[in-house]
Amino acid sequence: MSIRVGIIGLGKMGILHTAQLKTIPQVQIAATMDVDKRLAPYSRKINPDIPFYSDLENMFHSESIDVVYICTPAFTHYRVSRTCSENKVHQFIEKPLAHNLESAKKIIDSSRAEMIFATGYSFAFHPIFHKTKELLEQKLLGNIYRVYSSTFISVVRKKQSGWLYKKEKSGGGIVINSASHLIHLLWWYFGDIRSIYSRSRSVYTDVEDCAFVCMEFKNGIQNMMDVSWCTPGYRLQEINLTIEGTHGKMEVSNDMIKLYLKKSSPSFKKGWTTLHKIDIRDSAKFFLGSEEFNIEDNHFIDCCLNKKTPLVSGKDGYEVQRIIQGIYRSGEQNKVVDLDKEIPHV
Amino acid sequence: MFKLPKIILGSNPFDGVSYLSRSQAKNYLEKFSDEAEIFKVIEAASKSGIKAITCAYNEKVLNSLDKLPQEKRMKVVPVVPNAYEYIRESSSKGLLGTVTDKLKRTDTFQKVKLIIKGTGQIKGIISKDIGTLISSMLDIELAPFKKHDVPAVILHGHIADLALVNDKREVFDVYCDAIRNTFKAEPFIATHNFGRSLPKYKEWNLDVTGIHASFNKKGFMMRPSAQECEELLEKTDKYILAKKILAGGTLEPEEAFDYVKGKNIHSVAIGLGSVSEVYHTLAIARAALD
Numbered sequence: 116m117s118i119r120v121g122i123i124g125l126g127k128m129g130i131l132h133t134a135q136l137k138t139i140p141q142v143q144i145a146a147t148m149d150v151d152k153r154l155a156p157y158s159r160k161i162n163p164d165i166p167f168y169s170d171l172e173n174m175f176h177s178e179s180i181d182v183v184y185i186c187t188p189a190f191t192h193y194r195v196s197r198t199c200s201e202n203k204v205h206q207f208i209e210k211p212l213a214h215n216l217e218s219a220k221k222i223i224d225s226s227r228a229e230m231i232f233a234t235g236y237s238f239a240f241h242p243i244f245h246k247t248k249e250l251l252e253q254k255l256l257g258n259i260y261r262v263y264s265s266t267f268i269s270v271v272r273k274k275q276s277g278w279l280y281k282k283e284k285s286g287g288g289i290v291i292n293s294a295s296h297l298i299h300l301l302w303w304y305f306g307d308i309r310s311i312y313s314r315s316r317s318v319y320t321d322v323e324d325c326a327f328v329c330m331e332f333k334n335g336i337q338n339m340m341d342v343s344w345c346t347p348g349y350r351l352q353e354i355n356l357t358i359e360g361t362h363g364k365m366e367v368s369n370d371m372i373k374l375y376l377k378k379s380s381p382s383f384k385k386g387w388t389t390l391h392k393i394d395i396r397d398s399a400k401f402f403l404g405s406e407e408f409n410i411e412d413n414h415f416i417d418c419c420l421n422k423k424t425p426l427v428s429g430k431d432g433y434e435v436q437r438i439i440q441g442i443y444r445s446g447e448q449n450k451v452v453d454l455d456k457e458i459p460h461v
Numbered sequence: 462m463f464k465l466p467k468i469i470l471g472s473n474p475f476d477g478v479s480y481l482s483r484s485q486a487k488n489y490l491e492k493f494s495d496e497a498e499i500f501k502v503i504e505a506a507s508k509s510g511i512k513a514i515t516c517a518y519n520e521k522v523l524n525s526l527d528k529l530p531q532e533k534r535m536k537v538v539p540v541v542p543n544a545y546e547y548i549r550e551s552s553s554k555g556l557l558g559t560v561t562d563k564l565k566r567t568d569t570f571q572k573v574k575l576i577i578k579g580t581g582q583i584k585g586i587i588s589k590d591i592g593t594l595i596s597s598m599l600d601i602e603l604a605p606f607k608k609h610d611v612p613a614v615i616l617h618g619h620i621a622d623l624a625l626v627n628d629k630r631e632v633f634d635v636y637c638d639a640i641r642n643t644f645k646a647e648p649f650i651a652t653h654n655f656g657r658s659l660p661k662y663k664e665w666n667l668d669v670t671g672i673h674a675s676f677n678k679k680g681f682m683m684r685p686s687a688q689e690c691e692e693l694l695e696k697t698d699k700y701i702l703a704k705k706i707l708a709g710g711t712l713e714p715e716e717a718f719d720y721v722k723g724k725n726i727h728s729v730a731i732g733l734g735s736v737s738e739v740y741h742t743l744a745i746a747r748a749a750l751d
Contacts, residue, residue, distance in 0.1 A: 130623075134622075134623055134626045134627065135626075137626045137627065138626055138657075160591055161627050161629070162627065348487050348490055348491065349483075349487070350477050350478075350486065350490065351483070351486075353483045368482065368483055368484070369483055370480075370481065370482040370483055371482060391481070391709075391711055393480065393481075393679060393681050393708055393709050393711050394679070394711065399684070400684060400685040401622075401626070401654055401657065401684060401685070402622070402653040402654055402682065402684050403619065403622050403623065403626065403653070403654075404619070
């Protein structure tokens with residue numbers, strides 16, 4: 116059985132997903148679309164057999180499409196997704212789900228129950244962060260009470276231009292655009308959040324360049340999150356988590372998990388165990404950019420073909436958006452935000 | 462037959478790259494922000510008999526190479542283009558914005574050359590054929606290596622694998638032709654997917670001299686599987702320049718070189734992060750491979 120995919124947005128992520136999808140035997144790329152007409156000759160050169168459209172309605176009018184990958188800037192996601200929902204196609208929306216909560220809610224409201232819907236929080240498919248979830252589910256750490264988490268990347272060193280640094284288009288800075296990966300992991304690992312307090316700074320751009328966030332989960336776990344995209348020394352995005360429980364602790368980074376147990380478990384010895392990413396087997400058959408993209412795309416196509424709920428659904432994307440909104444509201448109003456009271460679930 | 466030295470110095474540590482851990486990568490980035498630290502490692506490698514280096518454009522590395530005595534000068538095998546720069550900057554500037562920014566940084570001579578080719582402006586970039594684009598990219602990327610002895614040039618794995626998956630044979634043909642005829646060097650292609658690349662290159666009858674791919678005892682970065690890569694390795698007549706033989710630093714040099722020994726691997730590139738590592742690892746390498 117094959118599936119016809121349309122790629123919407125030919126920026127970095129659009130090109131990456133197109134390439135990954137071409138390695139999946141069941142996929143046929145049916146069309147590419149970007150509002151920048153100047154990309155038409157580029158697209159024809161790279162994909163001579165794949166029609167290029169600069170208008171979404173035209174694409175749906177002319178092509179039979181089962182699935183779309185929405186890889187446009189976040190402020191366009193709702194407009195694009197609504198048209199896709201009207202055309203009854205499965206949707207993969209790159210993270211964040213939208214540039215603000217209102218748009219994210221509209222995306223969820225306009226989606227159809229029978230369609231498969233995923234949000235591109237790809238770190239859930241990263242071998243280390245996926246393994247961390249497995250280990251947490253084994254309850255090796257006993258009662259978890261405290262988490263320190265951080266994400267850093269050195270992309271902003273001076274005044275920046277481009278849509279990513281305009282709040283009305285990107286929705287914000289480091290929190291929504293890079294730390295949203297970490298926020299998704301925290302929510303996936305530890306569940307719903309009760310309250311948030313945050314402080315942030317704009318140093319080089321008009322959006323926040325760094326932030327501290329205190330979160331309390333409904334199960335009582337407390338988390339301090341430290342994020343920056345203007346700190347030097349981080350060529351690639353780095354996520355770190357230190358998770359403390361009554362039976363031990365886990366230090367997680369992009370490359371390894373260091374597990375400390377007070378007593379041995381059936382799978383792990385007492386004391387320290389280090390699991391390197393290099394030693395964790397993953398299912399990526401093709402490497403381009405990083406392992407998780409290939410695993411993520413294979414998973415989503417499998418969900419579409421077999422009508423399964425994706426590991427990171429559209430509604431999961433909305434839950435992350437609620438937390439992001441809570442962080443921004445806390446910062447703006449300098450107060451603790453009670454998430455359920457102030458920002459409702461869908 | 463074309464030959465590179467058996468052991469070649471890799472430059473990942475100098476660029477702050479480590480597959481072992483981000484903290485190691487950060488240590489490298491800090492340490493090798495000082496050109497003197499790069500020179501110490503390069504000088505130690507040279508004293509240990511290393512005669513070649515693979516590297517993406519890094520001004521400090523090239524400066525350090527210039528400081529070696531004339532008789533000890535290393536051959537340079539450039540890796541082009543500097544894909545990380547394109548990928549990082551394209552998030553906010555878009556792919557076209559990144560390319561035009563890069564064009565702005567070229568010197569006047571390069572600019573004139575690019576304008577003649579019609580690729581000095583954004584409109585030109587989009588409207589030109591792939592051949593002109595690649596030759597323009599090579600003009601920009603290889604300019605800093607002009608005064609070095611460049612026996613071979615490696616097409617970056619991200620670009621090569623992107624072209625592979627898009628079935629763009631033309632990219633490889635133009636690249637190989639330009640490297641041989643314009644830059645008078647041997648074309649190599651890096652890949653992170655040897656098991657898919659090699660059969661495709663064979664199907665295309667691609668006239669490439671060598672392949673730069675991962676081979677190690679752990680199967681790290683050997684896609685789709687270590688077994689498939691090893692089977693293809695034994696049958697190929699291409700020059701194999703192996704990378705990641707230490708599996709990102711998780712293998713001891715003894716077991717890493719023991720794996721390489723006896724395989725159809727012609728040369729290995731190894732990144733080394735300190736003077737002591739240079740002497741230790743290269744002594745073991747020589748004992749195993751010479």
